[in-house]
Amino acid sequence: MRRSFPIVAGPFLALLIIVAASCARPVVPTEPPAPVSSVSPAPPAPAMQAPPVAPSTVGELYRETGIASWYGKEFHGRKTASNEIFDMYGISAAHRTLPLGTVIRVTNLDNFKSIKVKVNDRGPFVKTSILDLSLGAARELGFVEQGTTRVTIETLEPVQNNALYTVQAAVFAEEENARMLKQRLSKRFEVITVVPVESNLGRFFRVRVGAYGTEEKAETVAGKLMLEGLEPIVLRKD
Numbered sequence: 001m002r003r004s005f006p007i008v009a010g011p012f013l014a015l016l017i018i019v020a021a022s023c024a025r026p027v028v029p030t031e032p033p034a035p036v037s038s039v040s041p042a043p044p045a046p047a048m049q050a051p052p053v054a055p056s057t058v059g060e061l062y063r064e065t066g067i068a069s070w071y072g073k074e075f076h077g078r079k080t081a082s083n084e085i086f087d088m089y090g091i092s093a094a095h096r097t098l099p100l101g102t103v104i105r106v107t108n109l110d111n112f113k114s115i116k117v118k119v120n121d122r123g124p125f126v127k128t129s130i131l132d133l134s135l136g137a138a139r140e141l142g143f144v145e146q147g148t149t150r151v152t153i154e155t156l157e158p159v160q161n162n163a164l165y166t167v168q169a170a171v172f173a174e175e176e177n178a179r180m181l182k183q184r185l186s187k188r189f190e191v192i193t194v195v196p197v198e199s200n201l202g203r204f205f206r207v208r209v210g211a212y213g214t215e216e217k218a219e220t221v222a223g224k225l226m227l228e229g230l231e232p233i234v235l236r237k238d
Contacts, residue, residue: 059157059158059159059160059161060158060159061154061155061157061158061159062098062104062153062154062155062159063152063153063154063155064130064152064153065109065150065151065152065153066129066130066131066150066151066153067128067129067130067131067148067149067150067151068106068108068129068130068131068132068133068141068143068148068149068150068151069124069129069131069132069133069147069148070132070133070134070135070137070138070143070144070147071088071094071123071124071132071133071134071135072088072134072135073088073200074199074200074201075088075199075200076088076200077200078198078199078200080092080094080120080121081094081100081120081121081122081238082100082101082120082121082238084120086120086121086134087134087136088134088135088136089134089135089136090134090136090137091115091117091118091134091136091137091140092117092118092119092120092121092133092134092136092137093106093117093118093119093120093121093131093132093133093134093137094119094120094121094122094123094124094131094132094133095119095122095123095130095131095132095153096122096123096124096130096233096234096235096236097163097165097215097234097235097236098119098155098159098236099119099159099160099163099236100119100120100121100238101118101119101120102118102119102155102157102159103116103117103118103119103155103156103157104116104117104118104119104153104154104155104156105153105154105155105156106131106133106137106141106151106152106153107151107152107154108141108142108143108149108150108151109149109150109151109152110142110143110149110150111141111142113140113141113142114141115137115140115141116156117133117137122235122236122238125168125171125233126233127231127233129148130151130153131151131153163236163237164211164212164213164236164237165211165212165213165214165215165217165218165234165235165236165237166208166209166210166211166212166218166234166235166237167208167209167210167212167218167221167222167225167232167233167234167235168206168207168208168209168232168233168234168235169181169185169207169208169209169225169228169230169232170206170207170230170231170232171204171205171206171207172204172205172207173202173203173204173205174205175194175196175205177205178194178205178206178207179194181207182194182207184228185207185209185225185228188224189209189210189221189224189225190209190210191209191210191211192207192208192209193207193208194206194207194208195207195208208235209221209225209232211237215234218234219234222234
C-alpha cells in the first residue's frame with residue numbers, strides 16, 4: 001500500500017523563501033591583492049661620497065706644548081734655513097719640523113702672554129726644547145732673563161704632511177770629527193751627509209742621516225742612532 005505525503009501549501013513555501021532571503025548578508029568584495037612581480041626591485045642608489053684625498057695632501061692644525069728658548073747674537077745677520085737674514089731684534093722662530101713660512105701662535109704658559117710669529121729657521125738642536133725664538137720674540141713673551149719658558153704652539157692653518165725628514169746625528173766644531181762619524185755610520189745607515197754651517201761664533205759641521213717619507217720612520221732611525229751613543233734630532237728636510 002503506497003503512503004502518501006502531505007503537500008506543503010503554497011503560502012507556507014513562499015514564507016520560507018522570504019525568511020531565508022532576509023537572513024542572507026551581501027558579501028562586500030575587497031580590493032584584489034597587488035600582483036607579485038617576479039622581477040626583484042632595483043637596489044637604492046648609493047649615497048654620493050667625496051673622492052678620497054691622498055694622504056700626502058691631508059693637513060690638520062698642529063698643537064704642541066713644551067719648552068721654548070731664544071737665540072740671538074750668535075746668528076744675528078746670518079741666513080736662516082729659509083734664506084732670510086736672521087734679525088735677533090725681530091719676531092721669528094725656529095722649529096724642527098713645521099714648514100718654513102708657517103705662522104704660529106705662541107703662548108707663554110707662565111704669564112699667558114701670546115704672540116704670532118713666523119717659522120723661518122730650523123732648530124732647536126737640543127731635545128729639551130721644542131722652539132727657538134728670536135730675542136725680540138722672547139721679549140714680547142717676557143722670558144728673556146730666565147732664558148726658557150713653557151709654551152704652547154698652535155698653527156693658524158692646517159699643516160700639509162707631504163714632506164721629507166732627516167736625522168741630525170751630531171754637530172762638530174772640527175770637520176775631521178764629522179768625517180770620522182760619517183765613515184762610521186755609513187756602515188749601518190744610508191746617505192750620510194756633512195753640512196757646514198756659518199755662525200758668528202765660527203764654522204761648525206752637522207752630520208745628518210737619510211731622507212725619510214714620514215716623521216715616524218725618521219724617529220725609528222733616531223732611536224737606532226741613540227744606541228750608537230748619539231743624541232739625534234729629527235728635522236724636516238728643506
